[in-house]
Amino acid sequence: MLRTSLVNIGLRGNLQQHAGVQRGKAGLNSGKHAAMHRSDASSSSSSSTVMGDNVKLKTMDELGGPNFLTTLNWLFVKGYFKTTQQLQIEHSKIYGPLWKSKYGPLVVVNVASADLIEQVLRQEGRHPVRTDMPHWRSYRELRNQAHGPLTEMGAKWQRIRSILNPRMLKPKHVSSYANTINEVVTDFIHRVIWLRETGGRGVVVNDLTGELYKFAFEGICSVLFEARMGCMNEVVPPETQKFIVSVGEMFRLSQIIVLFPKSMWPYMPFWKQFVAAWDHLFKISEELVQQKMEKIQEEVHLNQEVEGAYLTHLLLSEEMTVTEVLGSITELLLAGVDTTSNTIAWSLYSLAKMPEIQEQLYQEVIRVCPGDKVPNSEDISHMPYLKAIIRETLRLYPVVPGNARVSVETEFVVGDHLFPKNTLFHLCHYAVSYDENIFPDPHTFLPQRWLRGVGGKSKQHPFGSVPFGFGIRACLGRRVAELEMYLLLSRLIKEFEVKPDPAGTTVLPITRTLLCPAKPINLQFVDRRVERERPRAAASL
């Protein structure tokens, strides 16, 4: 709770008045370099590669891999453009765990072993850079918008993270969001019942992923703004629905645009659609930020206590300009929709196919939360199997199937190669998640591999599955995402037995920047208790 009579947010001007921030460009440059010896390679604390002074490292030019035409052939003739996650596996079979791909002038070094990924990440330096994201950054330059944590770089990025981190990552703050999220969960359960009743297919809920996008957007808005967006209403407000669609569009178009040189973008219809999608994302977050500012100002004016969650604290702290707040909030919102929703969809899809695992989860949930008890953060800490299920879901279906790092500060040693500054590394997490040397029986959904004990967690490579990334640049929303997923999954399984679509549809993943189901996931939701026993209190929330 906060009390202030000095809040002066208005003095910073309203959102429209803020000028944009001029940004420098950190272009990717594969660079030319000679064969080198490196004497400081031991700065890499890799578990597997320690280079002595006299070890001759190979150059990037000596690294194999497909040329541009071969890559185009894989993408558009063999048809891997939508399943680039699978291409990681196919290429690693041909070229080994380290290879080079060319996309026009852009050279990417692919890394597809846990040891080598560890080596890259341990050299990432003080200000890690994922990629320079020229398309995302260009939008911000076009519209004079500020960068948020996803797109900012260098010391400016570090400053943003130091402001955003505490209330997103500290356990005491994150657990305080549980009640708000639980209200959204309750509404989602009622929506599932309504969808079943109105869907015309008995107990089947059609397009569960689409429904979970709404849940995730409602959830993240409730955490950031304490605002409800009407996603759980029978008819979702068109602007809200458009935000959700715009997130998906922006991710889909991103991977097309980035294949073309920047000079071509203004002439491409894809670019116009991409800009329109971003415009809508910024428009909605701007409205939400503006509303919150007005509310705070009104409370201050009435000399009332100003209370609130994430955005309120951000605005009150005045550590960022309002334009910067908007840049960060927009990126948090968009990062918070497709990620948690797809993961929950895949976990329900997997549980529907594996009733024994679902039963084990159900038993854990009712043991920790018997009767009508609604799980809270403390209860979740007593549900290791629930956590293992999410962990295993993220191994088989990592929402970010390939992450990246650029060697911005130093040269990197990876395996027996030395890479110059500004090399772009593509970390093939999807391929590594299916490495049978790390995860025996890799295609099987086995949550127990994440539990301590025989064959469990302690034996695994720490970089075998890193779904939230690594180090200081790791996912900012991890703790909130986990809380959302745990609270929703535990209650859904407590309320319903989830069964496959009677139509017997198999759903495979595709990559649209993020890993998504290729087609709608439809599942049966069978009541575990008859309707009249459902607690009235929950029903009225």
Ligand code: HEM
């Ligand atoms: C299942 C859920 C999620 C997964 C698997 C996930 C995964 C990731 C990954 C792999 C990264 C890149 C980390 C790195 O480069 O090391 C990332 C970054 C990020 N995520 Fe998430 N994420 C999830 C949910 C969320 C949510 C709910 C939010 C917002 C509340 C969020 C906000 C962000 C932000 C802002 C970044 C950029 C951090 C930076 O560059 O400093 N994520 N996420």
